Amino acid sequence: xxxxxxxxxxxxxxxxxxxxxxxxxxxxxxxxxxxxxxxxxxxxxxxxxxxxxxxxxxxxxxxxxxxxxxxxxxxxxxxxxxxxxxxxxxxxxxxxxxxxxxxxxxxxxxxxxxxxxxxxxxxxxxxxxxxxxxxxxxxxxxxxxxxxxxxxxxxxxxxxxxxxxxxxxxxxxxxxxxxxxxxxxxxxxxxxxxxxxxxxxxxxxxxxxxxxxxxxxxxxxxxxxxxxxxxxxxxxxxxxxxxxxxxxxxxxxxxxxxxxxxxxxxxxxxxxxxxxxxxxxxxxxxxxxxxxxxxxxxxxxxxxxxxxxxxxxxxxxxxxxxxxxxxxxxxxxxxxxxxxxxxxxxxxxxxxxxxxxxxxxxxxxxxxxxxxxxxxxxxxxxxxxxxxxxxxxxxxxxxxxxxxx
Amino acid sequence: xxxxxxxxxxxxxxxxxxxxxxxxxxxxxxxxxxxxxxxxxxxxxxxxxxxxxxxxxxxxxxxxxxxxxxxxxxxxxxxxxxxxxxxxxxxxxxxxxxxxxxxxxxxxxxxxxxxxxxxxxxxxxxxxxxxxxxxxxxxxxxxxxxxxxxxxxxxxxxx
Numbered sequence: 001x002x003x004x005x006x007x008x009x010x011x012x013x014x015x016x017x018x019x020x021x022x023x024x025x026x027x028x029x030x031x032x033x034x035x036x037x038x039x040x041x042x043x044x045x046x047x048x049x050x051x052x053x054x055x056x057x058x059x060x061x062x063x064x065x066x067x068x069x070x071x072x073x074x075x076x077x078x079x080x081x082x083x084x085x086x087x088x089x090x091x092x093x094x095x096x097x098x099x100x101x102x103x104x105x106x107x108x109x110x111x112x113x114x115x116x117x118x119x120x121x122x123x124x125x126x127x128x129x130x131x132x133x134x135x136x137x138x139x140x141x142x143x144x145x146x147x148x149x150x151x152x153x154x155x156x157x158x159x160x161x162x163x164x165x166x167x168x169x170x171x172x173x174x175x176x177x178x179x180x181x182x183x184x185x186x187x188x189x190x191x192x193x194x195x196x197x198x199x200x201x202x203x204x205x206x207x208x209x210x211x212x213x214x215x216x217x218x219x220x221x222x223x224x225x226x227x228x229x230x231x232x233x234x235x236x237x238x239x240x241x242x243x244x245x246x247x248x249x250x251x252x253x254x255x256x257x258x259x260x261x262x263x264x265x266x267x268x269x270x271x272x273x274x275x276x277x278x279x280x281x282x283x284x285x286x287x288x289x290x291x292x293x294x295x296x297x298x299x300x301x302x303x304x305x306x307x308x309x310x311x312x313x314x315x316x317x318x319x320x321x322x323x324x325x326x327x328x329x330x331x332x333x334x335x336x337x338x339x340x341x342x343x344x345x346x347x348x349x350x351x352x353x354x355x356x357x358x359x360x361x362x363x364x365x366x367x368x369x370x371x372x373x374x375x376x377x378x379x380x381x382x383x384x385x386x387x388x389x390x391x392x393x394x395x396x397x398x399x400x401x402x403x404x405x
Numbered sequence: 406x407x408x409x410x411x412x413x414x415x416x417x418x419x420x421x422x423x424x425x426x427x428x429x430x431x432x433x434x435x436x437x438x439x440x441x442x443x444x445x446x447x448x449x450x451x452x453x454x455x456x457x458x459x460x461x462x463x464x465x466x467x468x469x470x471x472x473x474x475x476x477x478x479x480x481x482x483x484x485x486x487x488x489x490x491x492x493x494x495x496x497x498x499x500x501x502x503x504x505x506x507x508x509x510x511x512x513x514x515x516x517x518x519x520x521x522x523x524x525x526x527x528x529x530x531x532x533x534x535x536x537x538x539x540x541x542x543x544x545x546x547x548x549x550x551x552x553x554x555x556x557x558x559x560x561x562x563x564x
Contacts, residue, residue, distance in 0.1 A: 083416040092415060141416060150417060150434045151444030153452040159415045264437060329452035383453075 017058050021050060025279050036146060037376055038139045040341045041369045043279055047286030048365075054291060065284045072281030073349070074237045074251040075274035076342050078229070080137065080166055081255020082267040086207045089256070092163035099157070099319035100164035106311035108133040114304050120356040123179045127351040130172055131364045132308045136341025136372065137162040143336055143376045154333040157319040161337065169343060170199055170249055176350055177246040195245045202240075202250075206257035214262040225262070226269045229254070248346060278342065285345050286365050288352065293362035301366035305374065312337040327387050335382040339375030344368050441465045470528060493555040494525075497544045501564045509536030517557040519550025 111132030115125025240250030316334025348364030
């Protein structure tokens with residue numbers, strides 16, 4: 001019974017505690033489903049409640065939960081990689097670099113600046129920039145589907161921007177992983193170069209050899225395929241971590257490498273597993289937050305949410321404009337992108353060991369709570385928001401005028 | 406046929422769009438999961454849809470049948486790529502000698518080498534009919550074989 005050994009102490013009590021927590025999460029997930037929003041904010045609140053200083057502190061071995069949480073991150077990134085085909089990535093890279101760069105400038109820089117203004121060290125500020133930068137592709141894709149916007153003209157622009165952001169993560173994560181572990185500047189620079197070279201190499205290999213890998217896995221039964229994909233993800237993730245590229249990126253690349261029917265099957269098989277482990281990850285993240293840090297985090301989080309919410313409006317506008325989308329559609333594109341979620345938490349979790357890591361954790365949790373709830377709402381009511389009047393007459397499609405939808 | 410534009414939706418699937426002869430813009434969103442959505446764009450604001458129909462894979466087949474494109478053809482196009490193999494749709498006329506007899510009794514494969522892979526009766530396809538399938542006038546037999554074999558089969562069935 002190695003599991004029980006890992007849990008340590010009284011296994012019966014641990015099972016009861018984990019069982020109760022899982023049931024609470026189940027209720028929260030249902031509630032979120034009813035409200036039509038993502039469950040991530042609820043998981044974060046639940047984590048706060050059971051954490052130290054919360055209303056019902058748990059005394060489960062942190063080692064056990066942290067391992068499941070780490071696996072949750074890997075599976076989140078794996079399923080993200082499984083979302084896209086190699087062709088979609090190439091196409092996204094071709095047309096999306098300019099809006100992608102603007103997106104980074106309009107969202108990463110305010111986060112970075114806020115971190116520096118708060119007097120944090122540079123590494124933590126860079127992490128906060130990342131927290132603000134990456135939209136939650138899970139939430140955004142779900143919002144677009146739920147609001148029946150998949151047919152809309154601005155939608156490909158939004159989805160392409162998500163592809164670019166996710167690819168940018170592939171470069172950003174190893175860089176910050178190196179920053180977090182790095183000692184002096186020269187050392188960090190070397191680590192970053194190695195990390196980026198490794199990512200470029202593996203990405204190339206994944207795109208080129210993915211078809212062959214998928215062909216090898218294709219005849220496997222569901223059970224064998226699940227185990228193979230899970231094993232491959234942990235293996236590549238672990239090796240990536242060994243060379244300081246960040247395990248999450250290894251998992252992302254495994255997802256990218258799988259293609260064709262295997263991609264769809266693996267996605268369907270891993271999804272329930274991901275939901276389970278990812279819930280643990282969100283729970284564990286806020287489990288570690290000291291509730292006393294929260295009040296101080298709320299004001300900067302709200303300010304950041306407003307600034308970077310506007311930042312996403314800029315991104316959405318820039319991405320949708322080349323497709324000939326009118327002002328109304330550009331606003332819809334921007335509001336759809338406001339929600340931050342899983343990746344902001346993944347990035348913030350990297351900073352757990354840094355000097356201002358605790359404050360970053362509290363700020364990121366508050367920020368994700370705000371944007372993950374406000375983003376989908378803004379997207380829903382985007383058609384009723386007033387348009388800036390001076391922009392309306394510039395395009396022929398705006399003949400409808402503000403307020404008519 | 407009007408020009409159909411294809412737009413990729415990364416992570417979701419693909420969307421095809423075209424304008425009808427009335428000038429309506431119509432799109433079909435094909436999800437990777439097999440779900441489909443039919444959308445009709447707003448004439449005033451072409452960025453939004455004013456009508457959306459959600460279809461499960463089964464609904465899609467039904468609708469395709471109703472619109473007059475037997476979904477069967479999709480599966481059969483792959484067969485058509487095989488060298489020397491042909492497909493034919495043969496309607497059984499009122500006066501055919503095989504009205505009322507079964508596929509087995511006709512001994513079609515023995516005589517012509519062609520196989521009847523489906524029978525479409527009043528727009529409902531019956532896939533892989535057994536030798537016990539009894540023909541009615543108006544049944545459309547979908548047969549696969551060599552072009553010569555299919556010509557012979559057509560002659561037999563038409564009487």
